[in-house]
Structure formats: structure tokens, C-alpha cells
Amino acid sequence: MPRRPKTGTTAGSGAGPGHHRWTGTMAGYDFSAFEAKWQAYWAEHGTFRTPAEIDRSRPKFYVLDMFPYPSGAGLHVGHPEGYTATDILARYKKMRGFNVLHPMGWDAFGLPAEQYAIKTGQHPRATTEANVATFRRQLQALGFAYDWDREINTTDPGYVRWTQWIFLQLYHAWFDPEANRARPVSVLEERGWTRDQIDAVRLAYVSEAPVNWSPDLGTVLANEEVEEWRAKGHTVERRPLRQWMLRITAFAQRLLDDLDGLDWPESIKLLQKNWIGRSEGAEVVFDLGGRELTVFTTRPDTLFGATYMVLAPEHPWVEEITAPEQRATVDAYRRACAAKTDLERGDLNKEKTGVFTGATAVNPVNGEAIPVWIADYVMMGYGTGAIMAVPGHDTRDLEFARTFGLPVRLVVRAPDGESEGFTGDGTSVNSGFLDGQPTPQAKEAMTQWLEARGKGRRKVQFKLRDWLFSRQRYWGEPFPILWEDGRHRALPESELPVLPPDLEDFRPTGDPRGPLARAEDWIRYSDTARRETNTMPQWAGSCWYYLRYIDPRNEERLVSKEAEAYWMGASGTPGGVDLYVGGTEHAVLHLLYARFWHKALYDLGHLSTPEPFQRLVNQGLILGEDGRKMSKSLGNVINPDDVIHRYGADALRLYEMFMGPLEQVKPWSMRGVEGVYRFLGRFWRLVGHDEGEGLAAEVSDAAPTDEQMRTLHAAIRKVTDDIEGMRFNTAISALMEFVNAATPWPSRPRAVLEPAVLLLSPFAPHLAEELWERLGHGESLATAPWPEAEDRWLASDTVEVAVQVNGKTRGAVSVPKDADAAAAVAAAREIPAVARQLEGKAIRKEIYVPGRILNLIVK
């Protein structure tokens, strides 16, 4: 996943001072004796390998982590949080008989490696390889059940090839609004469209629009990225450049609608909905000196209240409509706006600014001539870059009108009376044929009126913009595009991948073509054709990696049809991946981009589901011990290597899950790690011999008592339910309760201990394997069947019922499960505290909820 840049790219793990010291005897168990052993065992035996040929009759479970950007800082404790959660589920589902796909890889293109290269001259490929090695070592030290044979790297030529292939699919496709889906442009060629017409509708197209150019980064940025980089201290300015765009806006409605079928947190769906930003309204055509000036409004019912119009300062018509006497003023204002940063224009916007152009427009509904202004509170990028201003019922227009003394006309009466600035639904007034109509009807009536006269039409507007897809960087996928005679054309698939040329110097050139402009030999494709020098953004590789895991070495297709159909399609849900876990920082961009690519590929017949990710869970941020965000400057960063060194991988895994609910933000506590470490020691001693080989003396082949079976099966039930519900913290509590209950047993039957070891195994797999082996099993427990909770051990003949008098709890009674109210009351009267409360009083009412509560109301 794309990450904010970090300076320094060498692995800087290294345990802190004092972290290796063992004082006194071991706290519990010697994890160092077997964690590496089992990691080697799993690797050697391919325990978690998912073979290409599998039993397709079994259910599948595709559980995916957001793959990391392998930064130079190495793994931080935030990574293992989500990774442990998915690992528990992967191991659990495997034991339940699922075919599990649980892969890992590297999102390895990106600016940090390039910036490091600029500083040190070291090739980004070298730093990337070193960082990947560190990350892989760290993840393997945690004992994750990944199928490492499926490891992928977005920078591998074999991967780049298919990223570029997907780009070509988009380049060769257009969005057919009638079919509401993407289709190949060959359809248009058959219809006799011209080259220019086709270029204008491709899903990947070239645009000359103004973009966000950062001189010190030497690249352009997507709108969505600007703030992030600006916050890092980089400058970003608007500048018109030729750029590649992806037509994500064509999919806006589907990206919105298809959220409904996904099991995502509602808050994330809402973020996406807001980002897509659908508004219903109308376009209205004003006459502006013979031109038709179209504006978008969500309130066509207020058209009678339009007292002026505003164009964005960058609006292309400003030049031509400005009256000679206003030209100097207008030019000065436009220059001032161009110099403003978005921050100045947006955040520090207390005062509305603008100037009159000298032009007037004609309101189509009443023929009134109204002044046309330019003001920077109107954005060029949304709607038509022009608005009709209704100061009576729009807060921003009202502020503007007050600042410049423009007339305010009230055309909507609020439910509680007429009011200036009322923006809700009310009743139309001073609006001719709309008078007396409630807002929703008035909107409809006006829209129809406009449509009937050709003065407007119904319109759905989205905030979502097309995706600026090109970057002026070195360390990214080059575009498989050539330029010839001023036109672009696609390279044939047979020439993929197009790899970046070797460079010595990665510095920004200041040339908007980017660093690849230096590689003149590489650019020269033929005497007449030149390569595109832009590269793709880091999002490209992460847009489809979940597909490549399914069939990572396929050289014929990006993924085989059969494998894709099984791993993405066999759940019968709109989304293919059964569970996707990652941070909220990707709530909008990554997840929206990936959904967009997925839909395009789906439309073009390459995929079997319309959505990539069925269920999404966001893990919460882990804070430092001081409750603040971990950061180098605060010195509160916890290094997972140190924790593994002191307490072992199982303890780290267990602690990360025990801290609290997965989704929640929570602070780290080394004391907490010690706590779970002690628990692992107790589990160890419950089964294994305290020191040395063999089993604890209490372990026996005796038949378990009923009480022991009840204890075991309560744990099975609770742990199973909690894993299914991803409540790992309470699952671990249940395991702790089991150990607390079992420790005093003079005899510990294997028939109880063995299932308990299996319950522990997804959480602390190394310890569990070691105990499993000591219990006499020759094979890994990873394929042992998961224990089943049996109701006969959980059902009880008697139930505990709390007893209240006048709503206050006074005790509890144990009664037969099917006891009636009378029996319960009789039992309750035996409790001294209850009897005292009832003394000398008459029971007015008995509320009896069997198995829960008995409430006696007395007077």
C-alpha cells in the first residue's frame, strides 16, 4: 500500500539496549527452543501451501491482508495486528476443512525508494530488495501461515507486465452508457467512429487539464493526494499539463450502488459515498450575450430567486465576456486567484471575494437580466464551473451578496415562517407558477418546465473526478504507450512488460516529462515513435494484486479463468475476497480504485464477480505506551523484533489480539505483553513438563469428569463463536478461564487437553505445535479437525435466576430449567436478603423471565 515517504531506507531493526538480558529463571517457557523449529517445519512440509490443484468441492476462504510497502524502517507493531487476525482465521478455517488462500506480497514501487536513490545514488531496486528481505524475515518470524510460494512483488517484471496489460484493457475500452458497462472500443470502430471520437471516450485518456504539479517533488499528484504531500511540507501548484486520466467517473453510479451488497463497515461505505458525492438536480441554461451558459443546481425550485451568477475565475469564457471597463479588475483578480494555494482559497475563506465582469445573463424563467460575477468560491472542477446565485436560500451566496450589496430575494417560506438564508424544504413563494408548492414538488415542476422549453434538464452530478493516473517518477510502471505524429498508440501485448531503463541519476529533471526523459535511447522506439515517459502511480500495483495471488506465475493470463472462478466466485457473493483486513487510511482511495479496475475487468469479461472484496474489516491504530501516535520523534515506537526477542512470537501475536477489539484504537503496554506471556507459560505447564522433555505429571489417560467436559466444551463454544465474530480478545479470555479452571485439577485427561491445545493453536501456533508433538502426535496440528462443542455438556437442568425486589437485585436462585413462576418465587423467599425485603409487604406483581430474572414488586 502506498505510504507516506520516510527518509532512510536501510533496515534499522536492532534490539534496544538491555532487551536481551534474562534475569533470574525463565518466566515460563522457553519459546526460543521451538519457535524457529516449527517455522522451519511448516516451510519444509509446505504445511500452508495452497496447491494449484485442489478439491473444489470444499468451501473456499480467501483471506487477504493489505500488503505492505516495504519501507526501510522495517515492520512496526501495527502490521502484525491485522496480519495476526487474518492468520488466526486462516488457520481456523483450514482446520474446519476450508481451502484457504492466505497470501502475502510487496507493494514495492513508490517514492521513498526513489528519494533514497536520489540522496545516495543507490538504485531503487537494490533498496527495495533489501527492504523486502527484512520484511519477509520479520513476518516469517511471526509464524504466519502464508503460502510463500505465492509471494508477489509489484516491481517484478512478471507482475509489471500484467499491470500494463490491464492499462491496455482500459485504453482499449470505453464506457457504454446504454449498457451501463465498459466495452471494447472495437465496437466503436465497427460503428465507424473516427480516431478522435474514440480517443475522447477511452477509459484511459489524455487530458490537458490543469493538474497539481509539485516542483520540489518533480511530479504531478492526484487531487486526493495533494493535502497529504502538502502536509509534508512540499509545494503544490496548479499547472496545465498533458496527463493520462482514468475515467472512473463513468462508474460512479455503480461504485455507489454496489456498496449495498458488501459487508463493509457502514462508516467506510459512507466515506466512499461522500467521496463519490452524488447530487440530484437540474442543469439550467442562461443566455449570456448570445452564449448558452449552463449551470448545475440542486434547487431548481429557487430559480426565481437567482439575483446574480458566478463563474469560477478559471472559467474559459471569462476572457470573452468581460466588459472592457472591467478588464483590468478581472485580470487582477484572476491573477490573484491563480497565485493562491488551495489552502488559502479553501480554509482561510472567511471573507468572500469576487469581481463583476460587466456582463449580464438572462434568467430563463422570468427574463430578468442579472449580473455575472467571478468569484473563487465557485470551483472550476465541479459541475459546469458556473452557478446561479440564490442568496435568499444558500448560505454562501448570501454571504457573497451581503459583502457586495447584491439583492436578496426570498422564494422559499420555511415551515415556521419566511426566513432569509433558509436552505431546507419549505414552500415556494414569489415564484410565479411554483407559488404554494412544497419544495420537492416545486423542484419537479421547475425541472419539467425547463425541459419542456429546452432551457434545462434533469441532471445527476458527482463530486468524484476522473483519476489522474500519470506521475513523473522513475520507480513506477512505465506506460505501454508510444507517441507518433502527435498521437498516442498502444504497444502490442507481446512487447510487455515495458521496464524502466537503467538510470544513474534519479533527480527530478524539472522537465514535466519526468526522470525518464533522461533515457534518450530508451525513449527512441523507432525513427518516428517515442515512448511515453510518464509512469503509473503507486496505486496501480495495489489495484489488482489480490487477483495475481490466485495464479501468481501464470505467463499466459493475469489469472487463469478456472482458478479465478473458484477463488473469487465460489462464495456466491458480489465480492470475491471473503475477508480483507487493513487500515482505515485506505478507506477511500485504494478501495475505490481497486473496485473501479475490478468492475472494468469484469465488464470486459476477465472476472467473475462485480466486486473485489466482500467483507472488509479495518484494524485500529496501535498507539505508543504514552497514548500518543507512535513516531520516531516521540521515541515511543515499539519494535516487533524486540518483543519477539524477549517474549517470543506467540506472545506478540497473542498480545496484539488481547489488547482489545480489532477495530479499535488502543495503546501498547509492555506489561500487557508480560501478562499474556505469563498465560502462555501457564498453558505450557498445564500440559508440558516444567523443565525438559515430556508432559506434566498430572496429564493422564483417565476418562474426564463431567465437570471437566463442561469446562472444555464451554471453552470450545466460546472460542469458536468469538473467532467467527473476530472477537479475538474475548476468545483469549476464554482460553485463560479454561487454564485457570484446569490448573488445579489433580488429573488432567488428554481427552480434555488435546482439544484445548487445538483451541489455542490459531493464536499461539508454535506453542500449540510443540505441545501437540509432546502429546504424541507425529503430524502438524494445522490439519487436525477443529473441536466441536457438544450441547450435552453445555445444557444444564438448572438455571441461575437473579432475584430483584422492586427492581433492585437482592440475590440469585438456582431453579430447574422449566420451573414456573410460583416455584421461582418460593425459592426466592428462601434468600434471607429477599425475605427481609418482603417482610410485612404484599407482592403486587411478579415479573418472571425464565432463566434470567425474577422481579417482585411489593408495596
Place this chain on the structure above:
RNA sequence: GCCGGAGUGGCGGAACUGGCAGACGCACCAGACUCAAAAUCUGGCGGGGGCAACCUCGUGUGGGUUCGAGUCCCACCUCCGGCACCA
């Protein structure tokens, strides 16, 4: 400003569709073992009152619904996250 999410012991957190608030862990206190410590084991641990069995208050604040509210409703406060002139 708008939109989300969350406020429970000293701390992290439990509490199924309203039904014994504080499971589990940390910290702390006491005890056992030890020359002593560490480790381990046992017990205690929301506030106030009582020798005690018990009584009483208590889930951000103020109201409400209910036999009964951490849980539902209304109003507010605080913190966190997102968007930010989107017409």
C-alpha cells in the same frame, strides 16, 4: 461548519435480542515458597458506611420510557476520525 465513531474501576477492556455492571488481563495489597530476591502458587482488589451478614451510591452530564437502562428515546458536554465553499 457538516458527516461518522467513542466516553464503563488506577489502566487495557467484558457484559447475547433491555435482565446479578466490572469477565479476562495489568497494576496494587496480603500470604505461601526462599537466607533473601526473582520466578511460581493462593487470596483480596469501584466509591462510601458497618465487627459482620449486609446497606448505599455508581457506566460523560441532565431529563425521559420501563417492573428493570451501560444497553432504548430527547437535549447537551468531551475526545477521536473523515470531509471541508461540491452550488
